[in-house]
Amino acid sequence: MDFKDYYSILGVPKDADDKTIKKAYQKLAKKYHPDVNPGNKEAEEKFKEVTEAYEAIGDPEKRRKYEEVRQNYEAWQNSGGRGNYDWSRWQAQPGQGSYTRTMSPEEFAEMFGDFGLNENFNSGGGFSDFFSTLFGMGDRGQGTRYGRHTSYTQPQAGQDRELDISVSLEEAYLGTTRVLEIGGKRIEAKIPKGVRTGSKVRLAGQGNPGLGGGANGDFYLVITVKPHSAYSREGDDLTTEGSISFYRAIFGGEMQVKTLNGEVTLKIPPHTQGNTRFRLKGKGMPHLENSKHYGDLYVNARLILPDDLSKKEIDELREIAHRYHHL
Incomplete structure (x- = not known):
């Protein structure tokens, strides 16, 4: 307004x-x-x-x-x-x-x-x-003709109201509730899975009362999803970082990746390069419109070099590097 x-x-x-x-x-x-x-x-x-x-x-x-x-x-x-x-x-x-x-x-x-x-x-x-x-509505539409007036009252819907609500990424993933005091009433508002920053949750008829018999307005919760320390979000996709040891990058193997729904095993192929990006299909955020469907989780693999190599091991690696012209 x-x-x-x-x-x-x-x-x-x-x-x-x-x-x-x-x-x-x-x-x-x-x-x-x-x-x-x-x-x-x-x-x-x-x-x-x-x-x-x-x-x-x-x-x-x-x-x-x-x-x-x-x-x-x-x-x-x-x-x-x-x-x-x-x-x-x-x-x-x-x-x-x-x-x-x-x-x-x-x-x-x-x-x-x-x-x-x-x-x-x-x-x-x-x-x-x-x-x-x-x-107030008063006598809407009064005519003014030599002391005469005609009046009528038209119903008018009440004004909508808004309230900013912050939720964690985990709450956005699982769905959550908030207990609110609106007009002297305690209302449990359900926040659905998959909400994003800017999403609005409508509480029908919980806004300001209507006038002249008009319907009540609605109450909207305006959602902000707080930043997460381990995940960044783009739409329904998530991205996280994963550390791969020097040996696992060479020989391949497995690593455990934390998702918002528990740990999963990620297979690492041999000869994996640093900064390789792996995709875990369906391990991202639920779609707001259809919570049975999920986005993807991307893992940016970061190569971790060993810091406890002996002199002999370093010399052997140097010999291998010379052999393949990497030094």
């Missing part, structure tokens, strides 16, 4: 008095009035926008709340604006925040002069999610 700068919409400074705000609204409302711009959808949207702004900061009580929100939001932005701003703390409770404005004939004439609102014209036409979150 986007923040609305109502002062900017009306073109007034943030310390403008009520008279300045009213005068600015009067000027813009006349400019974008539907009777002046028949059939012009863009002008109609502008008329709704300036009307919403005037509803918010032209009313002293609403303006006080809006100022709290604006200052808090700007402080959050100035501090870096990390994550998602929590609008839920400002949400009007059901039954609060009615914003019916019924103009007297005198006020209507002052605002619009000789303009006549069509009897069926809806000046609000439905305010933004931002306005409705702060001030």
Whole structure:
């Protein structure tokens, strides 16, 4: 949901008095009035926008709340604006925040002069999610025709919410759970196998309550998989390091490799070169969409030279190297 700068919409400074705000609204409302711009959808949207702004900061009580929100939001932005701003703390409770404005004939004439609102014209036409979150649904879409107003209430879905969650690579491999407190309720959230950094786990209907009988929003867990000391990850594939002795590289043999599901045996062929990359099929991460399928595990073989050779052994190796022109 986007923040609305109502002062900017009306073109007034943030310390403008009520008279300045009213005068600015009067000027813009006349400019974008539907009777002046028949059939012009863009002008109609502008008329709704300036009307919403005037509803918010032209009313002293609403303006006080809006100022709290604006200052808090700007402080959050100035501090870096990390994550998602929590609008839920400002949400009007059901039954609060009615914003019916019924103009007297005198006020209507002052605002619009000789303009006549069509009897069926809806000046609000439905305010933004931002306005409705702060001030409630109220009498949405009030008409303003010589003290008359028509009102209706449309259901509006509640806002979605998000929470950042960190999991280990092992938890991402096996799947895990988190116990959360949401709206005074303890909820066990299941995090599926194979989640990646950036994955979102949806908890349907656990977001902010809807308004006017609308459905609740959803709650999303935004996943970050923490770095691992032994494995690097790319998609569903993992890479790890493995040490091969000098003798095993020459003669071949076996080595044990740790995976996230226990140890497996890797066969090393004779004459293995240093930095050889071995593939263990299906030993990587489970696919998020199909946990029965797995990525691969790659082992980068690192050659380890013996550090306990005797002088005689070194001389013998030197002789072999000379024989094959390696020195």
